Amino acid sequence: MLLKNKVAVAGALVALLGLSACANPGEAATPGSDIETTTEVALVQEIADMLPAEIAKRGTLQIGATSTNMPAQFTDEAGELVGVAIELYDAAATVLGLKAEFDVVTFDALQPGVDSGRYDLATMGDNIDRQKLFDIISIYKNGFAVLANNTFEKDDVDYLTGLCGHSVAGTKGTLVDRTMTAASEECVANGEEAIDFHTYVDNAGVALAVKSEQDEVGVLEIIVALAYADRDSDNLRVAGLVQNTTSGPAIKKGNDELRDAFHAALQHLVEIGFYEELMSKYGIKDMMIPEMPINNAK
Incomplete structure (x- = not known):
C-alpha cells in the first residue's frame, strides 16, 4: 500500500536521529552508537532446531552487508559495523545458536552474493522482481x-x-x-x-x-x-x-528451513522487546513492522 507521509516522517526521523551537523558525514556522531541495548538475548533451542542441518553444523550465519546505509548498517567512528540490521541479525543468530559473520561489500554485490550461496542473507528492499529470487522478511518501513x-x-x-x-x-x-x-x-x-x-x-x-x-x-x-x-x-x-516499501533480510528461494528459522528468531526478538528497543535506539521506532511479513510487496 502506498503511503505518503512526508512532513510527519521527515520531522520525526530528523528529530529522533539527533545527528550533529557536519560538513563531512564521516566525522559526525552516529545515531545510537553510544547506546547499549539492555534486553537479554539467548539461545532458544526450539527455534535453533528449525535450522537446516548444514548451517547448524557450520555454526555461522554468512551475511552480506554494506557500510554506508545508516542507520540500518554503517561503520561508526570507531570503525565498527553497527546499525539496526546488523544488531538485529546478530541477535537472531544468537537465538539460533550461531555466530553472525558479516562481509562488507558494495550494494550491487549483495543480490548476486545471496543468489550464488556466498551469503545466507543480506538486507534488501522488498519488491515483486526480487521475490522471484528471494524470500524477503520485512523488518522496517x-x-x-x-x-x-x-x-x-x-x-x-x-x-x-x-x-x-x-x-x-x-x-x-x-x-x-x-x-x-x-x-x-x-x-x-x-x-x-x-x-x-x-x-x-x-x-x-x-x-x-x-x-x-x-x-x-x-x-x-x-x-x-x-x-x-x-x-x-x-x-x-x-x-x-x-x-x-519495506526492507529486510533476503534469503534465496528454496531455502525454506533457513527462512522459517530466521523468521522465528526475529519474531522471538519482537516478543522479548529487543526489536522495539533497537529501533528506538536508532531513532526509527515509527518505522517498525512487528509482524515482520514475508514477501510484503504486492
Missing part, C-alpha cells in the same frame, strides 16, 4: 527520498515524475537504478527531457555528488537521505519523500 543540494530550487519533488531534465545520482545495482531508467523513458515519452542519471558504488558517493553539485539531486532510501541531510544541513536537504 522504507521508501525513497530526493536528497538535494540547498541550491536546488524545487521543493516536495516526486522522484518518479518530478526529475525530468535534471541530473540525478543513485546507488549502483539498487531499485533506484532501475526506477530512474524507467522514469527517464517516461519523461521522453511525455515530450520532456530525459533524466541525466549517474550511478555511484555506495550511498556516500551519492551524497558527495549532490553536495559537490556534480548532480543536482540524489535518490536514496528515506532513512539514509534524512541522515545525510541532517548531518550536513548547510549543504543538503530532503526535497520530497514517499514511504512506499
Whole structure:
C-alpha cells in the first residue's frame, strides 16, 4: 500500500536521529552508537532446531552487508559495523545458536552474493522482481527520498515524475537504478527531457555528488537521505519523500528451513522487546513492522 507521509516522517526521523551537523558525514556522531541495548538475548533451542542441518553444523550465519546505509548498517567512528540490521541479525543468530559473520561489500554485490550461496542473507528492499529470487522478511518501513543540494530550487519533488531534465545520482545495482531508467523513458515519452542519471558504488558517493553539485539531486532510501541531510544541513536537504516499501533480510528461494528459522528468531526478538528497543535506539521506532511479513510487496 502506498503511503505518503512526508512532513510527519521527515520531522520525526530528523528529530529522533539527533545527528550533529557536519560538513563531512564521516566525522559526525552516529545515531545510537553510544547506546547499549539492555534486553537479554539467548539461545532458544526450539527455534535453533528449525535450522537446516548444514548451517547448524557450520555454526555461522554468512551475511552480506554494506557500510554506508545508516542507520540500518554503517561503520561508526570507531570503525565498527553497527546499525539496526546488523544488531538485529546478530541477535537472531544468537537465538539460533550461531555466530553472525558479516562481509562488507558494495550494494550491487549483495543480490548476486545471496543468489550464488556466498551469503545466507543480506538486507534488501522488498519488491515483486526480487521475490522471484528471494524470500524477503520485512523488518522496517522504507521508501525513497530526493536528497538535494540547498541550491536546488524545487521543493516536495516526486522522484518518479518530478526529475525530468535534471541530473540525478543513485546507488549502483539498487531499485533506484532501475526506477530512474524507467522514469527517464517516461519523461521522453511525455515530450520532456530525459533524466541525466549517474550511478555511484555506495550511498556516500551519492551524497558527495549532490553536495559537490556534480548532480543536482540524489535518490536514496528515506532513512539514509534524512541522515545525510541532517548531518550536513548547510549543504543538503530532503526535497520530497514517499514511504512506499519495506526492507529486510533476503534469503534465496528454496531455502525454506533457513527462512522459517530466521523468521522465528526475529519474531522471538519482537516478543522479548529487543526489536522495539533497537529501533528506538536508532531513532526509527515509527518505522517498525512487528509482524515482520514475508514477501510484503504486492
